[in-house]
Amino acid sequence: MILKSQVEWALHCCAILAGLPDGRYLSTKALAEFHGLPKEYLSKALQSLSQARLVDSTLGPSGGYRLSRPPAEITFLDVVEAVEGKERSFVCNNIRANNPCRPEGYCDAGPCAIARIMWDADEAWRASLRAVTLAMLVQSLEKDVPPALWRESFEWVMKRVG
Amino acid sequence: MILKSQVEWALHCCAILAGLPDGRYLSTKALAEFHGLPKEYLSKALQSLSQARLVDSTLGPSGGYRLSRPPAEITFLDVVEAVEGKERSFVCNNIRANNPCRPEGYCDAGPCAIARIMWDADEAWRASLRAVTLAMLVQSLEKDVPPALWRESFEWVMKRVG
DNA sequence: TCCAATACGGATATCGTTTATCCTTATTGG
């Protein structure tokens, strides 16, 4: 049970987009180059963010992506679910329906204890991700990253914004 | 990011084993038949439980599996990790190492904020699973399952224990 | 007006994991 690498890519891209000046766009090409990722495939992750309405996009030269809301209003869960899907990690295959002792039509009775417990854990995971916003991420990153690198990265990006 | 169906299988099997009289064994064949699962493949899941020391096994006719500890001392997390592995769901591919602005050797500086946040969520998931024991599962199931089916299933199993 | 750069989406190929089956070996109760 491993998250796709697109999750990491999307989070990194959102961190960059969260640092952009208001209203500016950054292209897939710049994001791919900055992270050393295959442009065409990263594009799929960004399209997922776009379909989830987390980012706006424009076409044409100087086109690209920007966050559709303030970073404080986008959570990790929003991003993760955009690329990974909203399905729960535990899927119930209803194997109790194969119980040789069961009466006919018994298994219509809703999810059992096993499913409920697994889904509770899934919800705990989601709650944890829901509690962190992109604004908080940028704050943390700014503390981690050496000031010189932080500044140079910002300038690198600013040379390429639309 | 979907858990393997072996997780569900293993949990169901543990629920059965938790209801066995002290010291009795139940075979893969019986467990597979009860749940309508392919015997050979279910066997792999049970072997995982065995390697994780959650169950004991014996060979020969009337051989099979039993819990190696009281149900109150085996958690959902034990079972899930036995078949799914202990690796965290978010793997960091260190893409910040590709940052064109980074100084040489920068990325040795440990996990960044993104990884920490994702790993915190993973730990919240594990903590939730760690809080539920097989004893609690059996209690819940006994409430859910109609008494007649519960009794018949128990008798079905008892006809096959070693 | 035209061109180049871009987002978007469909088609396809590659790769690894999950799922599943088969077979051999060692062990053990009857």
Add this chain to the structure above:
DNA sequence: CCAATAAGGATAAACGATATCCGTATTGGA
């Protein structure tokens, strides 16, 4: 000694993740 079992290796099918390619529509700038 025999039959039933756990254990584990080898292998294949099915599926999803990864990755690339191309065609279309849109748009800013020359």
